[in-house]
Amino acid sequence: MANILDVAAKAGVSRSTVSRVINNSERVDAETRKNVLQAMKDLNYQPSRVAQSLRNQKTYLIAVLVPRLSNPFYARLMQGIESQALAHGYHIILCNTGFDPDKEFEYLKLLEHAQVDGIIITAFRSSLETVQSFKKFGPIVLVGEYLDNDLFPTVTVDYQKAAYAATEHLLKLGHRQIGLAVGSLDSVINRDREMGYRKALADYGVPVSEDWIRASAVGLDEGRQFLRSLLSSRGLPTAVFAASDELAVGIIQEAKKQNIAVPVELAVVGFDDLPIASIVEPQLTTIAQPIEDIGIRSMSLLLDCLKGKSITERRIILETQLTIRDSCGSRYEEEASLVRYEQQ
């Protein structure tokens, strides 16, 4: 492979000049530049990224930590992140953590030892202190998992508001017994969903029943377990808000198995609007997140940090949308129950 000296020789200049045209910086004579460019083309020369990395102390690499790529939410997020990185000459190192703090730590060390220029964290189980201790080594952007006091630039949605909307949807349909299946309350994004849920109930004057609230992981299996667990304790509410589509689908699957009719006996609202939401039967009413856009924006934010731009907006909040399908009853029933509610 040709190197900078080969190009210099071919163009009859010094490596300094070649370097200048590579970085199209400073004043280089137009004629000289043309010659160098030609030589580069002739030799199919491309500057060595590795050498540039060593010299510039930049790798043009970004580590992206995801808990589980097989979760379609993270896969799509990655797509957004990757497309934006590519558009700006960066590449993505895939870091699948499996929610394992040790792995997270390993990957964070990529930043410490300058193997990447920055990190995007889409979920973490490590302590906040651990993550913070890496801030000094380079920019870290958080997705979803924002922290209360703007410690990191963050792209997220308003989980509380979204959860409120989901719960309110059920309330407006006349439901007064509403369960909550939510992810680990170690994480703000889940505590926020819980708050939105509680706030909606409070606003509608409906008492919260702690027996119908469960925090767990957010996969299909946990959805099934959720339903079984309710069944074996105080019995079922008439509706449930699940904090992920996978959770919601698990609940629906288990309901079918137990011969509980959805939505008639049990209404279900999900969260994310993944493809499975429109595959499951009945199709899932859910909160749509702008997943790819979240990815794109988080990468943009990181790029800004890398460029040393002053970040005016440290927390970017994107809009969600309640997407109504069939898992909470038909539009007609909704109106009917609204009437019932207003007549009370």
Place this chain on the structure above:
Amino acid sequence: MANILDVAAKAGVSRSTVSRVINNSERVDAETRKNVLQAMKDLNYQPSRVAQSLRNQKTYLIAVLVPRLSNPFYARLMQGIESQALAHGYHIILCNTGFDPDKEFEYLKLLEHAQVDGIIITAFRSSLETVQSFKKFGPIVLVGEYLDNDLFPTVTVDYQKAAYAATEHLLKLGHRQIGLAVGSLDSVINRDREMGYRKALADYGVPVSEDWIRASAVGLDEGRQFLRSLLSSRGLPTAVFAASDELAVGIIQEAKKQNIAVPVELAVVGFDDLPIASIVEPQLTTIAQPIEDIGIRSMSLLLDCLKGKSITERRIILETQLTIRDSCGSRYEEEASLVRYEQQ
């Protein structure tokens, strides 16, 4: 960040010696080694990967080309690949090509310009010549998309055999009118599936009806289109073999919309055994591929190439499994129809 000279100073030796203990090579005095190790620990020293890369002409980076990460098949494949890479000190650069030959070319150039040590390609639309022209820059492993004459080390499954098994399953259930929804026939893995399908029909003395065969992309939408297309031409067969679960689910969704009962009026077999296969209703009978294992094996194969091991097995073929669920009728019906068939 501490560098090798800092460690050398602290341990009272030269950088050469430090380097030797880093690479735990050659004879270093036990006492000296201990001191150096201690100094490294004290300074939280870790050798610079970038500097090592430049010096060793190795990046410890692997590019993995996937067409579309949001397809759960590729997401899970990636997980397998990533876990194996991590276990061997390599990192993965995510290359989402969107089936775009230009992007594929861009990513292949990572190898040419030594930004990665090797490449795993899980699907490509570029010409074979294009891909081949990059072989001289470093090892390339193919997943699934094997080529006839062992041009690249490959990990795959026997698509023909699997398609034969799927089709035979339908034949044994008594079906004699069987459609085929398959991916682009530009790719061997799809031509193989088609061959398996034809072979099964031939072996059972059933004539092939070209009207019931369609090649397209393999997403949900194409599944829906497939059914509509059949409906608007010669009418429906009694069964269809779809070359991906997404295709199969699309077919089932469209069938529901058109009030065609699955499996009674139309039996469907899928391919991959993704999570959606057990979410759709009726649950999908499908061919299970050992996805994560394919990922792991392909990375191992690449690692072997990198180590200069002579590859004895250039094409690794993993087993698939027909997984029977509800989209082709019950076990009982299967036996009944078997009897019918044998009595003919």
Place this chain on the structure above:
DNA sequence: CTGAAAGCGCTTACAG
């Protein structure tokens, strides 16, 4: 067993 020196392929102040 250990060290001095060269070199991997760049960039950039410094001089001219």
Place this chain on the structure above:
DNA sequence: CTGAAAGCGCTTACAG
């Protein structure tokens, strides 16, 4: 506008 030189942080023949 252009070049010589130093240096990014390593590894490895070569000497001793």
